[in-house]
Amino acid sequence: MRAFYTDHFVLPLPPGHRFPMRKYSALRERVLTEVPGLAMHEAPRADDQALLLAHAPDYVQAVSAGLLDPARQREIGFPWSPEMVERSRRSAGATMAACEAAMTDGVAVNLAGGTHHAYADKGAGFCVFNDAAIASRWMQRQPGRAPAEFPVAIIDLDVHQGNGTASILRDDASVFTLSVHGEKNYPFRKEASDLDVGLHDGCGDHDYLEALTGALDILAGRFKPSLIIYLAGADPHEGDRLGRLKLTMAGLAARDQQVFDFAYQQRIPIAVTTAGGYGNNIDDTVAVHAQTIALAVRHAQRWAARDEAVTASISLPLSA
Numbered sequence: 001m002r003a004f005y006t007d008h009f010v011l012p013l014p015p016g017h018r019f020p021m022r023k024y025s026a027l028r029e030r031v032l033t034e035v036p037g038l039a040m041h042e043a044p045r046a047d048d049q050a051l052l053l054a055h056a057p058d059y060v061q062a063v064s065a066g067l068l069d070p071a072r073q074r075e076i077g078f079p080w081s082p083e084m085v086e087r088s089r090r091s092a093g094a095t096m097a098a099c100e101a102a103m104t105d106g107v108a109v110n111l112a113g114g115t116h117h118a119y120a121d122k123g124a125g126f127c128v129f130n131d132a133a134i135a136s137r138w139m140q141r142q143p144g145r146a147p148a149e150f151p152v153a154i155i156d157l158d159v160h161q162g163n164g165t166a167s168i169l170r171d172d173a174s175v176f177t178l179s180v181h182g183e184k185n186y187p188f189r190k191e192a193s194d195l196d197v198g199l200h201d202g203c204g205d206h207d208y209l210e211a212l213t214g215a216l217d218i219l220a221g222r223f224k225p226s227l228i229i230y231l232a233g234a235d236p237h238e239g240d241r242l243g244r245l246k247l248t249m250a251g252l253a254a255r256d257q258q259v260f261d262f263a264y265q266q267r268i269p270i271a272v273t274t275a276g277g278y279g280n281n282i283d284d285t286v287a288v289h290a291q292t293i294a295l296a297v298r299h300a301q302r303w304a305a306r307d308e309a310v311t312a313s314i315s316l317p318l319s320a
Helices: 023-034 057-065 070-076 082-105 131-140 163-168 205-222 249-266 282-315
Strands: 002-005 039-042 107-110 152-156 175-182 195-199 227-231 270-273
Touching: 002 023, 002 082, 023 282, 057 082, 082 107, 082 131, 082 227, 082 270, 082 282, 107 282, 131 152, 131 163, 131 175, 131 227, 131 270, 152 205, 163 175, 175 205, 195 205, 205 249, 227 249, 249 270, 249 282, 270 282
Parallel strands: 002 039, 002 107, 107 270, 152 175, 152 227, 175 195, 227 270
Antiparallel strands: none
16 A cells, blocks of 8 residues: 655654654654555655645745745744745645545555645644645546546544635535534634534544444435545544543544445545644554554555456356
């Protein structure tokens, strides 16, 4: 299974900054050691043409040139630097690449991404460019495709609502936005996704998985995507300092498996992003992300086995 990573994901930050930037390099090392069947590729860089599919020209220019006013930069949560711009472009590019790889292999992973708080004209919550919105529209505009003929579903299971994604894609009937999140958690002013499922503080495995089952049933009844982009946030974990939910490692594995089963049963390619994770112990966050990637590799193997079986059945000679 193809996975996309770059050292640019690890942005130098001032001492004491609360974002757990080290998780990306730690995740890369862990999955290369513990997850066989992974092919790691350098995350490509999204160009302006791709960014402009989801973002206002003035915003892209201001970010690229370091011209955001101080209030807008504070809302993002990272200080401006050329490295911040490069990281943000690579994060979007990796999701674009994972989407295209998934169309061939059934599944692929971006070891970052899930920057769902970025709006068309501003960033927020450590999100600069909205990779899922960009990748959705970029995939729909590749040769031989058109938005109406290539619907995309974004399944956002980060603990925080995908407000930026919902805003950008509000009037786009070719992309279905689904967010399962903590109802009382950030962002405190939420946008309307195509389907929002808000959960109570302290929600555990049983209630979460029941809610997810219902949400996927609704998605299946309302929309037939050609591609799924899955934001597999680690922050619903019980050890997350910002999550306020109580999912165990087993519960998060069941969550991921439920999404992969949905994609397999519906025969829909799926691109995975790691999204948020702010564990009290960073090793817990890395473990959740690594578990998701290991399950994605199993999904890739199952997908390939089915394709091989179909090919074999087609090539069997007709009996006399």
